[in-house]
Amino acid sequence: MKLLKERILKDGKVIGEDILKVDSFLNHQVDVKLLNEMGKEFAMRFKDTKVDKILTIEASGIGIACIVAQYFDVPVVFAKKHKGLNMDNSVYETEVFSFTKNTTYNVRVAKDFITPNEKILIIDDFLANGKAIEGLMDIINQGKAETVGIGIVIEKAFQNARVDIENTGVRLESLAIIEGFKDGKVYLK
Amino acid sequence: MKLLKERILKDGKVIGEDILKVDSFLNHQVDVKLLNEMGKEFAMRFKDTKVDKILTIEASGIGIACIVAQYFDVPVVFAKKHKGLNMDNSVYETEVFSFTKNTTYNVRVAKDFITPNEKILIIDDFLANGKAIEGLMDIINQGKAETVGIGIVIEKAFQNARVDIENTGVRLESLAIIEGFKDGKVYLK
Numbered sequence: 475m476k477l478l479k480e481r482i483l484k485d486g487k488v489i490g491e492d493i494l495k496v497d498s499f500l501n502h503q504v505d506v507k508l509l510n511e512m513g514k515e516f517a518m519r520f521k522d523t524k525v526d527k528i529l530t531i532e533a534s535g536i537g538i539a540c541i542v543a544q545y546f547d548v549p550v551v552f553a554k555k556h557k558g559l560n561m562d563n564s565v566y567e568t569e570v571f572s573f574t575k576n577t578t579y580n581v582r583v584a585k586d587f588i589t590p591n592e593k594i595l596i597i598d599d600f601l602a603n604g605k606a607i608e609g610l611m612d613i614i615n616q617g618k619a620e621t622v623g624i625g626i627v628i629e630k631a632f633q634n635a636r637v638d639i640e641n642t643g644v645r646l647e648s649l650a651i652i653e654g655f656k657d658g659k660v661y662l663k
Numbered sequence: 664m665k666l667l668k669e670r671i672l673k674d675g676k677v678i679g680e681d682i683l684k685v686d687s688f689l690n691h692q693v694d695v696k697l698l699n700e701m702g703k704e705f706a707m708r709f710k711d712t713k714v715d716k717i718l719t720i721e722a723s724g725i726g727i728a729c730i731v732a733q734y735f736d737v738p739v740v741f742a743k744k745h746k747g748l749n750m751d752n753s754v755y756e757t758e759v760f761s762f763t764k765n766t767t768y769n770v771r772v773a774k775d776f777i778t779p780n781e782k783i784l785i786i787d788d789f790l791a792n793g794k795a796i797e798g799l800m801d802i803i804n805q806g807k808a809e810t811v812g813i814g815i816v817i818e819k820a821f822q823n824a825r826v827d828i829e830n831t832g833v834r835l836e837s838l839a840i841i842e843g844f845k846d847g848k849v850y851l852k
Contacts, residue, residue: 497775502776503739503773503775504738504739504740506737507736509729533741536693537725537729539726540725540726549692550695550726552691586687587686587687587692
C-alpha cells in the first residue's frame with residue numbers, strides 16, 4: 475500500500491537493530507484518515523472472504539481494527555492482556571511472547587464473544603515473530619471458530635513469521651513488508 | 664443518547680455494588696455501528712468547540728476515540744499505561760488510580776504529541792472516580808495545551824466526579840448517566 479509505505483519512510487524511526495517506531499501515526503498518535511485508507515485496502519484484499527467478526531489484541535490493534543471493521547460491517551473483539559475485576563473466568567486464554575516488550579504475557583477473550591463456526595479476520599499493527607497472531611489463532615481454535623484471514627499493517631519479513639502462518643493455510647495480507655533495517659534506514663519490499 | 668441507554672439496559676450487567684459490565688458492546692466486544700452513532704452525538708454536542716486532537720487512554724478508550732475522531736477530522740493520541748522498549752523518556756507522565764482494577768498506575772504521552780496551545784478533546788468510555796480524566800488533564804497541562812472538552816460514554820453519577828471537573832471550567836458531556844445500581848438493575852438519569 476503506497477500511502478503507508480511512503481509514511482513509514484517519512485515518519486518511521488528505526489530503534490537499534492530491529493525495532494521500527496511508528497508512534498507518530500500508528501500506535502501512540504493515530505492518523506485516523508490513514509487508518510481509513512487501510513480499511514479500504516483490507517476490504518479490497520479480502521473481498522472474496524466472508525467475515526463475521528474482527529479479532530485484535532490490545533492496545534495498539536484496537537483503533538486499527540475498529541476503523542477497518544467499518545468496511546466489513548462487523549463487530550470487533552479485542553483480546554485482553556490484563557484481567558480486570560470485572561472479567562470473570564469464562565475465558566479462552568493463551569500465552570504470548572512480546573518481542574518489543576521482551577516478556578511473556580497471557581491474553582484472553584471471554585467465551586461469549588467467540589462463537590463456534592464464526593469466520594474471524596485477525597487484524598493487528600505488526601507481524602514480528604508471529605507470537606501474538608499465533609495466540610489469537612489458538613484462541614479462535616479454542617472457541618471452535620475459524621480464522622479466515624490475517625490482515626497486518628506492517629510485517630517484518632526478516633523475523634520469518636509468514637512461513638508458519640501460511641503453513642496453516644490461512645491467508646496473510648500485509649500492507650507494508652519490511653525486508654530489513656540498515657544504518658537506521660528502512661528497506662521495504 | 665437514547666440508543667446507548669437502551670443498549671445499557673438491555674446488555675449491561677451489574678457486578679456487585681458499583682461495576683457495570685458492558686463487555687458485549689463497548690470494551691471487549693465492540694459494536695462499531697454504535698460507536699459511529701456516539702461519534703455523531705459527540706460531534707453535535709461539541710459543534711461549537713474547536714478541536715485539534717482527541718486524547719484518550721488505553722485500552723478501552725482507543726476504539727471509541729478513533730471512531731469519534733472521524734467526525735471531528737482530527738488525529739487521536741492515546742496515553743499509554745505500559746512503557747515499551749521503544750518508548751524513550753521524553754514523555755509527560757502522571758499517576759492514576761483505577762477504580763475497576765483497584766491499583767495505581769502511571770500513564771504517559773510522548774512530548775512530541777502534545778503541542779502548546781493545542782485544543783484537545785478528551786474521550787473515554789467511563790467516568791467513575793474521575794482519576795483517569797484528571798490524569799489526562801494533567802498531561803495536557805504539562806504540555807501547555809488546552810482541554811476544550813470531555814466526552815464520556817458512561818458516567819457513574821454516584822461517584823461524583825462531575826463537580827470537580829466542572830469546577831475547572833471544562834465542559835463535560837456524557838452520553839449516558841447512571842444514577843445508581845439496585846438489586847442488579849441499572850438506574851439511568
